[in-house]
Amino acid sequence: MAHFHADRSGPTSLPCSKDINPPKKRIWYESHRMHDETLIAARPVNAFAVSFQKFFRGELLAFPVNEWVEDVYIFKFLKMQMSAAATRAILGPRIIDLNPGFIDAFWEYEKVPEILAFGLPPWLNKRAVNIRDRFGAMCRKWYELSDREFNWDGPDRDADWEPVFGSQVSKGLAQWAKDFNFSTKSISGAFALFIYGLHANAIPICTWLLFELLKDPKLFKAIKAEIKQAEISKHDSSLYFDHKVLTTLPLLQSVFTEVMRLHVGVLITRKATESVTIAGYTLPKGSIVQAPTEIAHFDEAVWGEPGHPASEFWAYRHVKEIETTDTDGRHAKRLEFSISGKTGSFFPYGKDIPAKVPLGIDC
Numbered sequence: 001m002a003h004f005h006a007d008r009s010g011p012t013s014l015p016c017s018k019d020i021n022p023p024k025k026r027i028w029y030e031s032h033r034m035h036d037e038t039l040i041a042a043r044p045v046n047a048f049a050v051s052f053q054k055f056f057r058g059e060l061l062a063f064p065v066n067e068w069v070e071d072v073y074i075f076k077f078l079k080m081q082m083s084a085a086a087t088r089a090i091l092g093p094r095i096i097d098l099n100p101g102f103i104d105a106f107w108e109y110e111k112v113p114e115i116l117a118f119g120l121p122p123w124l125n126k127r128a129v130n131i132r133d134r135f136g137a138m139c140r141k142w143y144e145l146s147d148r149e150f151n152w153d154g155p156d157r158d159a160d161w162e163p164v165f166g167s168q169v170s171k172g173l174a175q176w177a178k179d180f181n182f183s184t185k186s187i188s189g190a191f192a193l194f195i196y197g198l199h200a201n202a203i204p205i206c207t208w209l210l211f212e213l214l215k216d217p218k219l220f221k222a223i224k225a226e227i228k229q230a231e232i233s234k235h236d237s238s239l240y241f242d243h244k245v246l247t248t249l250p251l252l253q254s255v256f257t258e259v260m261r262l263h264v265g266v267l268i269t270r271k272a273t274e275s276v277t278i279a280g281y282t283l284p285k286g287s288i289v290q291a292p293t294e295i296a297h298f299d300e301a302v303w304g305e306p307g308h309p310a311s312e313f314w315a316y317r318h319v320k321e322i323e324t325t326d327t328d329g330r331h332a333k334r335l336e337f338s339i340s341g342k343t344g345s346f347f348p349y350g351k352d353i354p355a356k357v358p359l360g361i362d363c
């Protein structure tokens with residue numbers, strides 16, 4: 001905490017005006033740069049898409065096709081298998097292998113960060129503190145071993161995936177924290193929080209998506225037909241999905257958007273660095289602005305359609321049918337995904353809180 005406290009330049013890429021440190025010395029600037037390069041850029045996204053599928057396939061092999069399985073709990077299944085695959089893809093396999101009960105410990109931990117951040121002080125919050133410490137100790141055991149074994153000057157530093165640290169973002173996170181002289185305990189805590197970021201939203205959202213598809217066989221069929229376009233065969237003849245195609249499929253995008261619209265509930269919070277006018281209200285410098293996603297995501301005027309109120313799931317809410325004509329004059333219809341003009345009322349990832357809430361007010 002002392003490191004963060006000492007850096008008075010604020011948590012965004014751009015420093016508060018009072019900051020005089022060069023960007024490289026700013027903890028948050030370097031954190032954003034590290035995430036841009038190792039998490040959001042095309043290369044790490046590609047690498048993650050491939051390695052996640054490889055590990056998820058490994059998880060699925062434990063459930064042989066054509067064998068009867070009694071009582072399939074979808075959320076429980078994804079909480080176990082999807083988080084194991086994503087953890088291995090991002091941090092390498094060892095964090096799970098070293099720590100029996102790691103995935104269960106994570107889902108216990110997943111319930112407490114908010115209580116710890118905004119709830120009662122630690123001495124009145126023993127249970128949450130113990131859960132956090134148990135999971136933190138698992139991360140620490142893995143981090144200490146990995147840092148000892150990893151050759152930071154060797155060729156694996158640049159590898160998209162290697163078995164010690166896993167992905168580029170994992171190495172980037174460790175490197176960032178080491179550069180700012182974080183203690184081993186703090187670095188392990190940063191990893192615990194990162195694992196929280198990795199699973200806490202993505203897995204419940206995938207679960208809702210599956211629920212909606214399984215509830216509606218016609219929709220399920222349409223999605224299965226659509227994702228066929230993204231299938232590719234690798235040399236080892238196993239089936240993979242090309243994520244670049246997958247993420248542009250209109251119906252799948254519409255269902256994903258709809259599920260996030262209905263089920264992501266976050267209170268995005270920012271502080272005004274200067275006086276700002278939002279929706280006719282002038283807020284003085286230093287004001288705290290909170291934007292709850294639910295109000296925007298359920299706005300009837302923006303999202304409501306005849307027969308499909310904003311409060312209900314409708315798979316086709318974000319697609320429109322387009323007529324096309326080919327060079328021989330043949331007509332066809334296809335779906336096109338669009339939320340244009342509505343992005344100001346959709347901010348499940350926080351960050352780019354949009355047009356209606358002009359957050360040039362961070363810091």
Ligand code: HEM
Binds near residue numbers: 199
């Ligand atoms: C459906 C999936 C996801 C949703 C809805 C989601 C949502 C969010 C939200 C609301 C924030 C806070 C942003 C803010 O205050 O402006 C956030 C931050 C963050 N998320 Fe996600 N997230 C998802 C998936 C992921 C995944 C898969 C990862 C990692 C691989 C991830 C990594 C992060 C990180 C590192 C931050 C902090 C960013 C920063 O401070 O610069 N998220 N996410």
